[in-house]
Amino acid sequence: MTVRQLSLPELTEACVLLGVPGVGLWREPVREYGVEAAAKLVRDAGLAVTTLCRGGFFTTAEDLDDNREAVDEAAALGTDTLVLVSGGLPPGGRDLSAARERIAAALAVLAPYAAERGVRLAVEPLHPMYAADRCAVSTLDQALELAAPFPASWVGVVVDTYHVWWDDRAPAAVARAGAEGRIHSFQLADWTTPLPAGVMTGRGQLGEGVIDLRGWYERVAAAGYTGPVEVELFNDALWARDGVEVLEETVRGYVRHVLRPNG
Amino acid sequence: MTVRQLSLPELTEACVLLGVPGVGLWREPVREYGVEAAAKLVRDAGLAVTTLCRGGFFTTAEDLDDNREAVDEAAALGTDTLVLVSGGLPPGGRDLSAARERIAAALAVLAPYAAERGVRLAVEPLHPMYAADRCAVSTLDQALELAAPFPASWVGVVVDTYHVWWDDRAPAAVARAGAEGRIHSFQLADWTTPLPAGVMTGRGQLGEGVIDLRGWYERVAAAGYTGPVEVELFNDALWARDGVEVLEETVRGYVRHVLRPNG
Numbered sequence: 001m002t003v004r005q006l007s008l009p010e011l012t013e014a015c016v017l018l019g020v021p022g023v024g025l026w027r028e029p030v031r032e033y034g035v036e037a038a039a040k041l042v043r044d045a046g047l048a049v050t051t052l053c054r055g056g057f058f059t060t061a062e063d064l065d066d067n068r069e070a071v072d073e074a075a076a077l078g079t080d081t082l083v084l085v086s087g088g089l090p091p092g093g094r095d096l097s098a099a100r101e102r103i104a105a106a107l108a109v110l111a112p113y114a115a116e117r118g119v120r121l122a123v124e125p126l127h128p129m130y131a132a133d134r135c136a137v138s139t140l141d142q143a144l145e146l147a148a149p150f151p152a153s154w155v156g157v158v159v160d161t162y163h164v165w166w167d168d169r170a171p172a173a174v175a176r177a178g179a180e181g182r183i184h185s186f187q188l189a190d191w192t193t194p195l196p197a198g199v200m201t202g203r204g205q206l207g208e209g210v211i212d213l214r215g216w217y218e219r220v221a222a223a224g225y226t227g228p229v230e231v232e233l234f235n236d237a238l239w240a241r242d243g244v245e246v247l248e249e250t251v252r253g254y255v256r257h258v259l260r261p262n263g
Numbered sequence: 264m265t266v267r268q269l270s271l272p273e274l275t276e277a278c279v280l281l282g283v284p285g286v287g288l289w290r291e292p293v294r295e296y297g298v299e300a301a302a303k304l305v306r307d308a309g310l311a312v313t314t315l316c317r318g319g320f321f322t323t324a325e326d327l328d329d330n331r332e333a334v335d336e337a338a339a340l341g342t343d344t345l346v347l348v349s350g351g352l353p354p355g356g357r358d359l360s361a362a363r364e365r366i367a368a369a370l371a372v373l374a375p376y377a378a379e380r381g382v383r384l385a386v387e388p389l390h391p392m393y394a395a396d397r398c399a400v401s402t403l404d405q406a407l408e409l410a411a412p413f414p415a416s417w418v419g420v421v422v423d424t425y426h427v428w429w430d431d432r433a434p435a436a437v438a439r440a441g442a443e444g445r446i447h448s449f450q451l452a453d454w455t456t457p458l459p460a461g462v463m464t465g466r467g468q469l470g471e472g473v474i475d476l477r478g479w480y481e482r483v484a485a486a487g488y489t490g491p492v493e494v495e496l497f498n499d500a501l502w503a504r505d506g507v508e509v510l511e512e513t514v515r516g517y518v519r520h521v522l523r524p525n526g
Contacts, residue, residue, distance in 0.1 A: 094475040096429065129392040131429040132473045133456045138429050166359065166394040166401050193396045197460040210395045212357040 001026055001053070002233040002250060006243035008033045012045040014244045018251050022048035024185075024230045025077060027070060039077045049079035050228040051122065051185050058106035059087035059099045059136060067110050075117040081184050082114060083122045083158055086146075088133045099136035104146055111154045122184035123147055124158035127166075129199050140164055140173035147182055156184035159220055160232065162203055165191060165211045171219055178223020186220050187230045188213055188258065196236065203233045206253030214261045229258070264289055264316070265496040265513060269506035271296045275308040277507045281514050285311035287448075287493045288340060290333060302340045312342035313491040314385065314448050321369035322350035322362045322399060330373050338380040344447050345377060346385045346421055349409075351396045362399035367409055374417045385447035386410055387421035390429075392462050403427055403436035410445055419447035422483055423495065425466050428454060428474045434482055441486020449483050450493045451476055451521065459499065466496045469516030477524045492521070 001024075006014060008029060015023055023042065030038045030052070042049055055070035074082045086103045093099065107121065114121050123143040126135035137143050143157040157177055164170040177183045190209030196202040206213060217229070231250050238246050264287075269277060271292060278286055286305065293301045293315070305312055318333035337345045349366045356362065370384065377384050386406040389398035400406050406420040420440055427433040440446045453472030459465040469476060480492070494513050501509050 089473050094473050094478075096431070100431075127391065128429040129390065129458065129462070132454055139431075142431065166391040168359070168402075168405065191395055194461040195392065195458070198457040199392070199462060210352050210357050215357075 002231055002235075002238065003243040003247050004029070005239055005241075006247075008038055008041055010243065012042055012047055014247050015047055016045050017244075018247060020047075020247070020251065022050040022228050024051045024053060024083075024232065025049055025079075026053045027073060030073060030077065035073050035076045043078065048228065049077045050230055051081040051083050052077055052079050053083045053232075054085050054124075055082050055110070055121070056084040056135075057087040058103045059090050059093075061087070061106070064106060064109055067106070068113055071110070071114045071117055071119050074114075074119045080118060081120050081122050083124055083185060085124055085126060086135050086137045088131060088136055096131060096136050100142065100146070103136065104149075107146060107150070107155060111150050115151075115154045120153060120184050121155045122158045123155065124160060124185075125163055127163045139167055140170050140177065144173060144177055144180075144182065152181040156182035158185040158187060159183055159216075160185075160187035160189065161211050161213060161216045162187075162189035162191060162232075165216070174219050174223050178220070178225055181224075183220060183223060183225045183227070185230065186225055186227065187232045188216075188254070189231065189233050201234045201236045201239075203235050205233060205235070205238065206231065206250065207257035208253075213258050217258050229254075265494055265498075265501065266506040266510050267292070268502055268504075269510075271301055271304055273506065275305055275310055277510050278310055279308050280507075281510060283310075283510070283514065285313040285491050287314040287316060287346075287450075287495065288312055288342075289316045290336060293336065293340065298336050298339045306341065311491065312340045313493055314344040314346050315340055315342050316346045316495075317348050317387075318345050318373070318384070319347040319398075320350040321366045322353050322356075324350070324369070327369060327372055330369070331376055334373070334377045334380055334382050337377075337382045343381060344383050344385050346387055346448060348387055348389060349398050349400045351394060351399055359394065359399050363405065363409070366399065367412075370409060370413070370418060374413050378414075378417045383416060383447050384418045385421045386418065387423060387448075388426055390426045402430055403433050403440065407436060407440055407443075407445065415444040419445035421448040421450060422446055422479075423448075423450040423452065424474050424476060424479045425450075425452035425454060425495075428479070437482050438486050441483070441488055444487075446483060446486060446488045446490070448493065449488055449490065450495045451479075451517070452494065452496050464497045464499045464502075466498050468496060468498070468501065469494065469513065470520035471516075476521050480521050492517075
């Protein structure tokens with residue numbers, strides 16, 4: 001999604017060129033390209049599919065058919081992780097607790113289906129500014145509570161710096177998630193202001209905002225996480241530029257601000 | 264601020280006309296009108312000054328002189344409560360904990376100064392979307408932690424529905440704040456989406472958003488709060504309309520959605 005201006009073939013080629021070993025894919029471009037064809041393309045390029053984004057929106061979904069399809073697509077792509085954005089309040093709703101209960105009920109149905117297909121669900125807490133319209137799960141604590149009834153290999157959480165950086169309880173939650181083996185995805189984006197209208201497309205390039213990205217990287221590593229690190233930037237300005245150039249800049253930002261901030 | 268298009272004389276006249284018994288004032292229009300003149304105007308109209316907004320921005324303030332002036336102005340206006348928006352990260356800063364420590368240090372200086380003048384400080388947690396640039400205090404739990412070293416009559420918190428509605432820990436924090444006598448202000452605004460650019464001026468008119476305003480009113484009352492209820496809407500669309508009409512609409516919204524939602 002960071003470089004959504006690239007087609008899947010352009011993306012895989014750029015990843016190989018720049019030494020990026022894996023890629024998180026989104027359902028829409030994958031379906032457009034064809035799930036099997038996308039799987040073959042990425043596999044032939046030697047890239048891992050780190051996650052598939054995304055299932056969820058349980059609070060407004062009529063049924064779980066679309067989410068089962070997302071699981072099937074994840075399995076076909078060869079990734080073990082489906083990211084879930086759980087959904088906000090239903091139309092006319094004002095009860096976040098009820099929304100979270102509905103999410104818990106959906107997980108109880110979807111998790112065994114996914115587990116049978118070798119896919120783990122990763123509940124992503126979204127920043128509280130999305131609580132109403134995108135995700136009633138606003139903190140890692142809440143995500144871990146939703147995951148708790150299931151084996152860690154079935155349901156875990158996403159730690160995305162953009163969504164949790166402000167939360168003074170998140171460091172302890174990361175440690176707990178790690179100890180439980182429930183960090184199923186780790187994503188980076190920086191926080192820049194002012195936020196754009198709709199607050200969807202203002203995620204900052206690594207190093208351009210206020211988040212201590214290296215600190216979060218160390219925190220997640222200290223919790224025992226050894227999986228891939230994804231960079232997920234929704235950013236109008238980045239999307240308007242040449243995609244390969246943006247990917248290159250992102251790799252440089254990752255090295256400079258996350259991997260080797262002290263040179 | 265809800266009707267900032269009204270001058271202070273227009274505002275006081277409209278409040279009297281509509282039976283609004285008190286008004287929260289902001290420093291800028293008060294200083295422009297003259298602090299003593301504003302105090303006399305409101306007093307002569309028989310209105311209470313519920314709070315003065317706002318002091319704070321401790322994380323970027325050179326010294327506390329401006330905050331001491333804010334305390335003096337509150338005392339001159341005859342209100343017992345100065346609302347504090349504590350400030351976000353300093354320029355180049357990435358450490359929210361350090362910012363909160365700086366806020367704690369500023370409170371230790373300002374609180375006794377205010378107490379001597381009969382003014383309570385009210386620490387307002389702002390929605391986490393403001394953590395970087397306006398307020399490193401994002402939850403009621405954090406605000407209560409900052410208030411804890413001081414007597415409740417010196418330092419308390421603001422409960423503003425717009426800022427805390429998403430937080431599943433806020434109800435317990437409200438109960439604790441009430442038990443400690445630390446709810447120094449209760450403010451209402453509704454949450455509507457999409458948020459506007461800059462996320463400052465999109466607070467919804469009562470009843471037009473997703474917050475269970477009546478529920479929060481009951482929660483604060485159950486915690487023992489008997490003080491004034493303020494409505495604080497930053498909203499470009501409301502500011503563009505006739506101020507008296509907006510105030511009338513706000514009173515109707517308050518009666519309908521907060522005071523008597525069941526008729």
